[in-house]
Amino acid sequence: MAEAMIQTRDLRFCYTDTEEVQPVVLDGVDLDIQEGSFVAVLGHNGSGKSTLAKHMNAILLPTGGKVLVSGMDTADEALLLQIRRTVGMVFQNPDNQIVANVVEEDVAFAPENLGVPPEEIRRRVDDALKAVGMYQYREHAPHLLSGGQKQRVAIAGVIAMAPRCIVLDEPTAMLDPVGRREVVDTIKKLNRASGVTVVLITHHMDEAAQADRLVVMSSGKIIADGPPKTVFQQVDALRAVGLTVPETTGLLWELRQAGLDVPLDALSDEECAQALYQLLTKE
Amino acid sequence: MALKDITLGQYFPGNSILHRLDPRTKLLLTVAYIAALFLAGGTAAYLLLLAVLGAAIAVSHVGIRSILRGMRPVVVIVVLTGVLNLFYTPGEGDPLVRFWVFRIYAEGIYAAIFMVLRILMLITCTFLLTYTTSPIRLTDGLENLMGPLKKLGAPVHELAMMMSIALRFIPTLIEETDKIMSAQKARGADFDTGNLVQKAQALVPLLVPLFISAFRRADELAVAMECRCYHGGEGRTRLRQLRYGRNDVLFLLGGAALVALVAALGFFGL
Numbered sequence: 001m002a003e004a005m006i007q008t009r010d011l012r013f014c015y016t017d018t019e020e021v022q023p024v025v026l027d028g029v030d031l032d033i034q035e036g037s038f039v040a041v042l043g044h045n046g047s048g049k050s051t052l053a054k055h056m057n058a059i060l061l062p063t064g065g066k067v068l069v070s071g072m073d074t075a076d077e078a079l080l081l082q083i084r085r086t087v088g089m090v091f092q093n094p095d096n097q098i099v100a101n102v103v104e105e106d107v108a109f110a111p112e113n114l115g116v117p118p119e120e121i122r123r124r125v126d127d128a129l130k131a132v133g134m135y136q137y138r139e140h141a142p143h144l145l146s147g148g149q150k151q152r153v154a155i156a157g158v159i160a161m162a163p164r165c166i167v168l169d170e171p172t173a174m175l176d177p178v179g180r181r182e183v184v185d186t187i188k189k190l191n192r193a194s195g196v197t198v199v200l201i202t203h204h205m206d207e208a209a210q211a212d213r214l215v216v217m218s219s220g221k222i223i224a225d226g227p228p229k230t231v232f233q234q235v236d237a238l239r240a241v242g243l244t245v246p247e248t249t250g251l252l253w254e255l256r257q258a259g260l261d262v263p264l265d266a267l268s269d270e271e272c273a274q275a276l277y278q279l280l281t282k283e
Numbered sequence: 284m285a286l287k288d289i290t291l292g293q294y295f296p297g298n299s300i301l302h303r304l305d306p307r308t309k310l311l312l313t314v315a316y317i318a319a320l321f322l323a324g325g326t327a328a329y330l331l332l333l334a335v336l337g338a339a340i341a342v343s344h345v346g347i348r349s350i351l352r353g354m355r356p357v358v359v360i361v362v363l364t365g366v367l368n369l370f371y372t373p374g375e376g377d378p379l380v381r382f383w384v385f386r387i388y389a390e391g392i393y394a395a396i397f398m399v400l401r402i403l404m405l406i407t408c409t410f411l412l413t414y415t416t417s418p419i420r421l422t423d424g425l426e427n428l429m430g431p432l433k434k435l436g437a438p439v440h441e442l443a444m445m446m447s448i449a450l451r452f453i454p455t456l457i458e459e460t461d462k463i464m465s466a467q468k469a470r471g472a473d474f475d476t477g478n479l480v481q482k483a484q485a486l487v488p489l490l491v492p493l494f495i496s497a498f499r500r501a502d503e504l505a506v507a508m509e510c511r512c513y514h515g516g517e518g519r520t521r522l523r524q525l526r527y528g529r530n531d532v533l534f535l536l537g538g539a540a541l542v543a544l545v546a547a548l549g550f551f552g553l
Contacts, residue, residue, distance in 0.1 A: 093503060111520075
């Protein structure tokens with residue numbers, strides 16, 4: 001039984017600095033993320049998904065309820081550094097997370113902060129850059145890299161900290177399709193090969209479909225939770241909160257509405273084609 | 284406006300003996316050289332310093348052309364200094380040239396030549412420092428050399444961190460400025476015509492979005508740095524340790540010898 005990496009218990013959050021209206025951003029979120037899993041959090045703008053992410057390594061503290069990272073309460077300030085090195089965070093804009101003007105110096109930033117000995121830093125930096133496929137660029141200046149490459153450097157910078165969990169807050173939002181694929185492939189590889197727990201915040205269906213588990217948020221609440229195949233079958237519920245479903249599911253759903261007998265859980269292109277093939281050959 | 288041509292603290296990657304020296308050695312040598320320049324009084328001392336500088340340029344593989352290109356912004360100051368020295372140095376003998384209120388004495392010509400040489404040599408030697416040292420190494424070196432000031436409560440680490448982040452964001456902000464300018468040109472803004480005042484006024488709508496974006500970036504960067512466990516300079520280690528090698532010792536001894544020699548030459552009035 002895998003240990004719970006991140007637990008939220010009745011997590012509530014609202015911004016208190018606004019004077020009159022205090023919109024509730026998170027409204028009682030209960031979530032258990034198992035160690036080693038790959039969880040995607042899907043939601044529309046303003047659904048609270050980014051706010052939820054910021055609670056996972058104590059950038060924001062709950063106004064109600066609790067967040068436990070590997071059993072540590074994020075409200076306990078004495079544990080802050082311990083929590084931050086357990087859960088790494090990657091943000092949307094790669095330009096604003098890169099600290100140094102040489103790739104490898106940037107990747108070394110976190111271990112330097114943690115006081116890791118120089119030889120160990122060198123080893124970690126090389127391993128992290130190899131893990132994201134950026135080793136040959138180690139002496140480059142970050143501003144000359146493409147968006148996808150910069151984001152992979154940012155991911156390497158987090159891996160070098162040796163966290164057990166990585167939270168990525170819309171890491172592909174500013175990237176072109178090629179960059180997006182590079183980043184998503186890197187994330188998947190990290191999860192499969194090194195067993196790092198991954199929480200991917202996104203509003204792209206096709207990225208969310210690649211996770212083991214999909215959590216859908218709307219208005220600060222979890223409205224669906226389960227394997228992508230099951231979640232995407234709730235087409236009506238997803239459309240009600242302004243989300244679309246992957247094109248494959250959408251197509252099968254329309255066919256079903258028309259009275260044809262097709263399964264709804266064929267998520268990948270191949271599975272969908274197979275389902276259609278079976279439908280056509282049955283006649 | 285060619286924003287991409289800005290050569291602030293430019294670094295030419297390379298593997299010459301100067302590139303491989305410890306940044307602290309290069310910083311100390313630069314200080315020593317400048318000190319020697321101000322100690323130098325006579326022709327012999329200047330020739331010696333010029334020879335040393337020439338040798339340094341030769342081994343740095345930087346190329347005289349890059350240095351000359353870097354000189355362009357300071358030409359006005361150098362010329363002005365030369366002219367002022369030429370006319371305002373009083374001499375003892377008869378003036379060599381006299382017209383209207385101006386008198387030029389032999390001493391004035393010497394003073395002008397030496398002053399111009401001194402400025403040019405000073406600039407060249409600092410160019411050699413920044414051309415052969417990456418900004419990060421330079422910052423590391425400065426932080427290390429200033430280390431003793433920490434005991435007096437000076438925020439040495441914080442200053443070094445600010446400097447390296449500033450250097451990191453120069454290209455990003457230049458890129459952003461270009462983008463904002465293009466966006467405003469597309470909507471009819473005019474940055475190129477008009478007199479100086481009009482040009483300056485055209486920059487105001489450029490600076491506002493640039494500042495807002497810089498503040499947003501700073502905020503995001505601060506959060507990202509905290510997420511990577513940044514908590515000040517305490518207990519921090521470095522990927523690249525600064526280490527004095529054999530060459531560093533030799534160069535530092537050479538620097539000390541140079542200062543001593545120039546001082547001795549000055550003592551004998553050469």
